[in-house]
Amino acid sequence: MEYIHSKGIGKIREHAEDFVRKRLAPSFIPNDGKQTPMKGHPVFIAQHATACCCRSCLGKWHHIPKGRELTEREINYVTDVIMRWIDMEIHKDSMR
Numbered sequence: 001m002e003y004i005h006s007k008g009i010g011k012i013r014e015h016a017e018d019f020v021r022k023r024l025a026p027s028f029i030p031n032d033g034k035q036t037p038m039k040g041h042p043v044f045i046a047q048h049a050t051a052c053c054c055r056s057c058l059g060k061w062h063h064i065p066k067g068r069e070l071t072e073r074e075i076n077y078v079t080d081v082i083m084r085w086i087d088m089e090i091h092k093d094s095m096r
């Protein structure tokens with residue numbers, strides 16, 4: 001949470017989009033299923049929480065088929081899902 005506040009939400013979105021492009025968008029990902037660490041960056045946590053962590057989860061939960069590159073639309077969609085979850089977490093935290 002501190003990390004998000006210090007970076008600003010705009011920067012976090014940039015990171016999220018960058019991870020999606022590099023780790024999820026290619027048509028073939030040799031380490032698919034293992035490309036998203038379980039901890040570290042808040043975006044990684046959000047990716048696991050929203051089933052945006054690998055192409056198998058994207059296929060199963062978001063109906064985005066494996067074996068082809070993600071479209072710009074899908075990259076945006078996945079980034080939005082991740083950011084919505086982070087936003088929810090931020091607001092949950094401020095209600096405590």
Ligand SMILES: [Zn+2]
Pocket residue numbers: 033051052053054055056057058
């Ligand atoms: Zn997964």
